[in-house]
Amino acid sequence: MDEIVERYRAHAGAFERKVAGVVPGRWDASSPCPLWTARDVVGHVVDMHGVMLRPFGRGLSPAPPVKEDPLGAFRAARADVEAVLADPARAAAAVETPGGRMTFAEHVDQVVSDDMVIHGWDLARATGQDETIDPADVERMWADARSIPADLVERLRTPGAFGPGVEILGPEVPLPPDAPLQHRLLAFFGRDPR
Template sequence: MSETADRYRRRADAFERTVVGVRPDQWANPSPCEKWTARDVVRHIVEMHAAMLHPLGRSLGPAPSMDEDPVAAFRAARADVEAILDDPALANRTSDTPTGPVTAEQHIDQVLSEDLPLHGWDLARATGQDDTIDPEDVERAWAGMRALPAELMEKFRTPGAFGPDVEVFGSEVKVAQDASSQDKLLAFIGRDPHWRP
């Protein structure tokens, strides 16, 4: 198993634990993502799994809908992505993406896998669960964000730049100089680290 597959599985495990921890009465809770409920956060993650399959001519397999069973929907979607990561021929297939040609494995690592800890925080904060992001993921994401060229960062902050209704990052939120690395990362991507439902 590759380092990329290991990283994805570790992050998907953490996200799944948070999904499982949502009580039935919490799915309509507001989240730190404006206009999204807790259910919408998981729906977005499931849709991002589908987006990783599209360049390979694949789609998500049969599964309960997000409205029926969010836990089962996520588990089915992650199984579809893990099947790609476990197949060297598929994992190494190059496709065109919004940021250029990359292998399926790279695409999953750079987009989907990076999304899991951040949206895991959104879901945890929306539902009153432990919202601590693995420090290794915080440092990796923070280093990656600071290395982005200014013009690409601006594109990420521009609503619709990657498609209709797609907003990657919000405007940076101000935090104290001595804020934790996690809070600085969240603020950089447009989250208020002190947000509560």
Template sequence: MEEIADRYRRRAAEFERKIAAVPPDAWSNQSPCAQWTARDVVDHVVAMHGVMLGPGGGSFGTQVRDDPLRAFQEARAAVQEVLDNPELAGQEADTPTGKLTAEQHIDQVVSDDLVLHGWDLARATGQDETMDPDDVERLWRSTTSIPAEMMERYRTPGAFGPGIEVFGAEVPVPADAPLQDRLLGLIGRDPSVRR
């Protein structure tokens, strides 16, 4: 359990640093996600934190539109509280990918999102886009191991609910490109395109 909690803690701290570094006039910048601005990226991440907390856990005191940093800090604290409590972290629930413990679901969804959407936020707001190499390798292994039929579902808009698109269409990236770029291409981002 500590490994998952610590991984989340590290990734959340990095995402929080990126939010804090967004210039005030950059929140409306287009992100690599076609439908989202930089603020929308943070709003999605905060909303997914609420999803991880189950029914009734989806709203926090501060809204992203009012204060993106504080909204994320509140969501982060709530999820970290679950991860730091063995009883809560071990509770099982049905998820779109099968039965998982709360900590497994957090690890596979919002923790991974912090890395990928951290790149989106950095790209949208002119920050360092470099992902942690260990995170890139871990995400590459997990993403390339997704069965083809599940990957197709991940790429189908609305397959997991209205307006939800997990991955976009794969973007061709040279085979000798850095692993970060290949990962981004695999999930539907074009690392060569600057907005």
């Protein structure tokens, strides 16, 4: 449990630094996610924090809207998730999720924690910030990605398979086998790192 909580905090901290690093005038910049601006990327991450809380009968606290204050909106969503993770009983509570029965901490770890890594790269690319992902995260996420059964990967790449308008993975971008591991990870998630 401690490892999951620490990983979430590290990923949320890195994402928050990228949100704070967006200079005025860059919020409407296009991101690597089709049809999303930099602001939309933050909005998605905030929304996913709410998705994590919903199966556990919780929601996001009142906060500034992403449109007006992306950093404030993210900080508030992060605080909501961290409050649950900080309570061992609530963090260990298990319910049914789209990924099966799991604890709150496992749900956060499997979905939003790593989502912030990939969307942190999206935000960095959109706003001209450092795009480097922690090499330990790249290695761990690459191993996890390669262990997903092919039929599940196909479902994850099918728009709408997890609900209307929900797209988990874009089509994999072909890269040479000797491409850097970060590039291969991003390509798996449907990003063209070139």
